[in-house]
Structure formats: C-alpha cells, structure tokens
Amino acid sequence: MENPDENTYAPGVEIETLAAFDLAVTAGTLTDHRIQSVDLTERGAALFATDTRGAVFLGCRMDSGAEAKVRADGAFVFPPVPGLPFDPYRGLLYTPDALYEGLAGGGYEVTPDARAYRWFQRTKADGDVFSSMLRALHDDAVSDALDEHLAGTRVVGVMGGHAMARGTGAYREAAVLGRELARSGLTVATGGGPGAMEAANLGAYAAPHSDAMLVKACELLSAAPSFSPSVTDWATAAFTVRERWPEGGSSVAIPTWFYGHEPPNAFADHIAKYFANALREDGLLVRSTSGVIFLPGAAGTVQEIFDNTTPNYYESRSAPTPMVLVGRAHWTEKLPAWPLLSALASGRTMESRIALVDTVDEAPEALARLTG
Known part of the structure; x- marks a missing residue:
C-alpha cells in the first residue's frame, strides 16, 4: 500500500500568468498545479469545466461560485489578503515600474515600495504571527521566482557600498564594469x-547600447547624485534615462526592506526584494555561481566578503566561488579584509579562487582567470 504522505505533496506545475492558466486548462485538469496570484475573476467558466482536485490556488482572485466549486473539488485555496501593499503569493519577480508605480504623480511616498516599507516598520516587531507569516510567504515566493528566472544562467555578483555617488569617477567605473560583464x-x-x-x-x-550612451546617462544622473534628500528626484532621474534609452540589457537586483532607507535602483529589470535581510544576503551570494566582485565598501561589503568565504573555506560547494576584491589600498589598509581572507585561504582549495586587483578595469580579466 502506498504511503499517502509520500504523494500528497509531490512537486506540482506552477502557473504564474493568465496565459499559462488558459493553456493548462485545455488539458481538462489542474490536478497537482499551483496557481500563484493569477486574477481568475473572468475564468469562472473554465474553472467549472476543469477538474481541480489537488490543485493549489495561492492568492488568486475568483468569483464566489467558482471558489466554492474548486473547494468542493478538494483544491486548496489560499485567498488574497486584503489591505496589504504587497502580494505574499506573487509568482514573478518585481520590476522597477511595479515598485515605483505612482512615482510621477505622487512622489516616492505613494509607491508600493515605500508603502511596503512602512508596513514592515509597523509590523516587524509587533509579535503578530500573521504578519510574520505573510513576510515569510512573500520571501519564499520571491526566492522561488528568482530561482526560476536564473535557471541556466551564469551569474556574477557585484558588491559595493551604497554611498558611491552618481557623477563620481568611481560610479562611472562601476558602471563600465557592469557593462563589460553583461x-x-x-x-x-x-x-x-x-x-x-x-x-x-x-x-x-547600457550593454546593448553604444559606449557613448553610458557616458551621457552618467551625466544625466549626476543631477541627482544621491537618494538623500529626495528619493523622488533620485528615482525620477533613473526613469528619465530608461525612457530616453529604452530596451536596455537585463540584470538582477536583490534589495531588502530591512534597509528601507536605501531605495531600490531602477536599472535592474528583475528585482527580488525581501523583507528578511539574511535571506537576501545569502541568496545573492549563493546564486552568484560565476563569481563575486567586491568593490570598495564598508560594513555591509565586508560582511558579504566573509559570508561568501565561509562556505568556500569549508568546501561546502563543489567548487569555491571565485572572489575578486577591487582596490588594494582599501582592502589592505583602510579595511584590511584581504590579509584575513588570504590567511583563511592559505593551503585550501579556495586559494586559487581569490584575487586582489588595483583597479576596476582589471576585475573582468581577473575573474576570467580564476574561473579558468
């Protein structure tokens, strides 16, 4: 006799868009499908005509009759949560437009990003199990979407401080680095x-555009060098660049509402934003399977260096992740992380997978050398 516990929660087929739902129901069954945050209010007829036994509906809107039918079938229904500034069941990563919706008309404070941060500030320490559950559901859904998006890609992480201002030489150099890696x-x-x-x-x-585009974009952005004092002005400048040069190259951003005073940048087309900073930090490093480049930074960047070093040191990865530190004086004198990193690496497999370079333009070659 089969053990029901071994089959009840077998992996299912995920549906994250209305188009995917419409395709799936042509088979006549949604058994073992997981439908995430799809608006099904106009798909009542399809739900009545489809076998939904064993299906899981996560945050899907549907009319009351269709909901009663799928529940009667034995489907699991997790209804939408009203009044939230975010969707805990979301099936896709964020986009800049989604996080900054309303920016042009009402400024940053009315955007979903700002409202989600305010909700987090209100609930993060109130001890309410429902709020903590919603945060956990959201972050797990984001991780799932991130894994799906990055499947089969070669990811390189670029770490560095948030204080680097637009209009500076260091900012331009970091932008050129991102372009060359892409x-x-x-x-x-x-x-x-x-x-x-x-x-x-x-x-x-900027990668698909001419080199001159990046020069001009940096000039335009320098008019709002920092997100302080005005996130609205800072973000608006970024959207102005995007509008002037549409169809830019793809990249990933993994920010957090834990550092809500740091708004997300608008140049990554796929944004995995988390409530839990620990998940965000570890997730970013673990997914940077083709290496990590560390630009000069402060406490956060130092933490990331050694967060990445630990699994490399204990060889819990099949191959240590290549690590390139940029800025010899910064990492040997100002914040001497390199001597400690070198000491930890000495005699271990990771020793051949770390490098220290003087300038940003040396980083891509160093990374290629470490990856063989």
Missing part, C-alpha cells in the same frame, strides 16, 4: 540599492 554573457546581480549597486545594474542596462 557584454561577456554574464548575468549581473547586485544588492539592488544605490551607489555601486546601481552603477553595476546601470552598466548592464
């Missing part, structure tokens, strides 16, 4: 915030 066929992934992170995503966005 042009080499790598998917650029960053922490998704301002500064060095934005510059790398901007560079990837």
